[in-house]
Amino acid sequence: MQGQDILASLEKAVITGNKADSVKFAKEALDKGVKALDAIDHGLVKGMTIVGDKYAKHEYFLPQVLLAANAMYGGLDVLLPHIPKADSDKKLVGVIGVVEGDVHDIGKNIVKTMLTAAGLDMHDLGKDVPVENFVNSVKTAHASLIAMSTLMTPTMDGMKAVVDGLIENGDRMKVKIIIGGAPTSQPFADDIGADMHAINAQEAVKKVKGAI
Amino acid sequence: MADTMNHLERGMASLQNKPVDRLVTYPLAMGVCRRLVGDGKMTYRDWASDPKKFASAFIEGQKHFDFDFAIGLMDLSVAAGDMGSTVRMDDQNTPFVTDPALKTVEDYETLTPPDVKKGRSKVLVDGTKLFVDALGSQVITAAFLEGPLLSLTQAASAEKVFMDMYNNPSAVHKALKTITEYNANMVRGMGTTKCAGLVWDYLWGSYSCLGDKEYEEFEGKYARGLNELTGKEGMAMCIHNCADLPHLDTQIKAFKPAIYSMAYYPLIPGSPSAKETIEKGYADNCLIGGQIDPQGFVRWSQEKMQKTTMNLLQEVKTAMCARGLHSKYCIASGCEVPPTVTTRLENIKECVDTVKQYGQIKC
Structure with a gap:
């Protein structure tokens, strides 16, 4: 062959x-x-x-x-x-995970796959991810992108906690933040200070490519 | 305007598309109503583990909000938990599976139906009976069960089940048969509570998840038998599906539920609005329930809730009049009102009160 x-x-x-x-x-x-x-x-x-x-x-x-x-x-x-x-070093690193308190990861896995296919080096933090794991990823994984998802309403505030944590440790400007999941929206992303919201994996790829 | 029909009269008329004093309404406020009981500090864990506490939330919710229905949704991990999955039960969060019980193909094949007289299955049946006894003479009551495929994806993880549909289909079917047997026992148990209806959560009937072929093979054929049994046990068969892009032709036109509860996702192309759902004939023979964004009960002001409810009423009334319908729509939230502590209870009341004030329909 x-x-x-x-x-x-x-x-x-x-x-x-x-x-x-x-x-x-x-x-x-x-x-x-x-x-x-x-x-x-x-x-x-x-x-x-x-x-x-x-x-x-x-x-x-x-x-x-x-x-x-x-x-x-x-x-x-x-x-x-x-x-x-x-x-390999030329690839931009992204981290992705489902926020703390939520274990619904099927959408996150599809987004990870499509972002990997789009050329990013995606690090999967998994599900039910503590806030500090997202926040620390900028230093530990040299992430340029943080992608967070949740399917549940009570855990949405965990996304804001990540954004706030990044501001607090001075790393907010080093990463783009995208969020997704059924209860989230662009207005919510704006509210919490994330950069982008995507309704599906295709849109996530498009927006991430545009942003970084 | 003051109501001139009672809840049961209005509900029964709506199911039969007869004229009503106003449209029916039921924001899907289940777990959140635990905050109305006693000192308001009941944990979700307690509520979902004790039949009396479970029922007390529906009873207090009815006193406080004056709904037209009472539907006994607990959470989506009842069956999976009784199959041996680890269920995390936080104080103020919906219980959910953290460690699915079914991990291998052998697990599918050796699964036995959970005993409906034990565990949270029993809590659900007993709790349903208690609130039906208390509210059945006031409102239309219904039990709530997860469909077989939903229970399986909770007990084995959705990702595994979806891949095994192709890799190990016979094992998946074996597990589904076992869960259907469990579900049939639950239907018989719910039949003894004398609830008027039984709502099936057939969540995976969504074109974002499964096509018609997979849905029919892995849920449709099991659902048909359970739907029939529901009627035989004396309950009106109803369906809840808060996924995007629901299989309306299958779940409404083919399954023929008395009530169909659905959500609206304005950002997702093709997600059917209330108007489109009515225009396409899905409300002709089925009471449709929807489609206020459940997030609104957490994040909106009362004024915004009122305006949104009024807009939905206008949309629904216009579409129903054009279709020659009198009452086939229930103003509801397409998904459960978030049971979190930050949900604004005043928004639930605002939604109901707005329907009372502006829900009259004259074509």
């Missing part, structure tokens, strides 16, 4: 949500001398972008998106260690 065919196979593996194929073709790409970054950008990411478009058009639904994400991460696990350090 030649380079172009391998890239097409990686793309297809993501679109069909086939993790085993994604891992197999990622290894084959390396064996055949395809650059890891090319395999990611022109194979995995290309596939995930198509999946995102299909989801936006309601041709794909959550199960297919989750399987595609799983396939993409399978391939990434193989390829990322082979990216030259100089190239």
Whole structure:
């Protein structure tokens, strides 16, 4: 199999949500001398972008998106260690998590996947994340972006606590902050001093790309 | 204007699309009404663990707000907790699953139906009976249960279940059959409470989550049997779905609920407004409940709540008159009024009072 065919196979593996194929073709790409970054950008990411478009058009639904994400991460696990350090260092770092008191993370995981596909180095803080973990990420992970989500009303104030914590420790101007989740809105983002709100993963990618 | 019908007369007339003195209203204020009991310091944990405390919130809520309905929503982790999931119960936050019980394919296959006479399932049935006994002669009462797919996603995590729909479909079906058996026992239990209706939360019928094919395969076919059983046990079958882009053709036109409660997401393209829902015929044979933003009960001033309720009333009345309907809309919040301590109780009252004052409909 030649380079172009391998890239097409990686793309297809993501679109069909086939993790085993994604891992197999990622290894084959390396064996055949395809650059890891090319395999990611022109194979995995290309596939995930198509999946995102299909989801936006309601041709794909959550199960297919989750399987595609799983396939993409399978391939990434193989390829990322082979990216030259100089190239990895160029990537902007984002941290993402569900705020403290909330464990609904399916939306957060999809946003993480699409931001990864958009070229960011996303660090997943998980769910039920304490305020200080978000706040400290600017120093510990050199994050340029903080993405927070919640599905529940009582935990929305945790987002404000993060913004306030960043102001207090002097790091607020070093990051862009995006929020999402069913009860949130742009007016709420404005209220708490976040930079952006997104209604879905596609919009999140668009807004983050515009901002950083 | 003063009411000229009582709650039951108005509710029954609305279900039959007969003329009413005013539209019915029920902001979905459940857990938040615990703040009206005693010294107002009842924790969510206590409320969701004790039948008497659970019922007392509905009884006090009715005294305080004068609703047209009482619907027994506790939270969405009752079944998952009784299946063995760890449920975190904070003082002032809705209980939620922190550690799902079902982690492997074998877990799906070996799952047994929780005993409805134990755990919070029993609390829910007993608590429902208590508030139905107290309020059943005043308002239309209904029990509230999670649909099988919702219970499974709570007990195994949504992400795992959705992926297993493709990776291990037979195991998912086995778990769904077990949960449906549990749900059937809960329906029979709720039937003994003499509540007038039973509301199913069929949350995953959303085009942001599942397509028609997956929904039919993994919930529709189980829901149909439970819907039928609900009627057989003497309760009107009702549905609540606060997800965006709900499967209205399936959940209203095919399932034929007496009441359908739904939310509106103005930022999401295609999310149906009250006007569109009525215009497209979904209220023709079903009492639609919605669609005041539940956030408004926390964040808006009373004036804004009044204005929003008045605007919704006008929208609904205009659309219903154009459709030849008299009363097929309930002014409600599409999702539960946040049960948090910061919810403004005066906004719940404002919503109800505004419907009393401006909810008359004459086409």
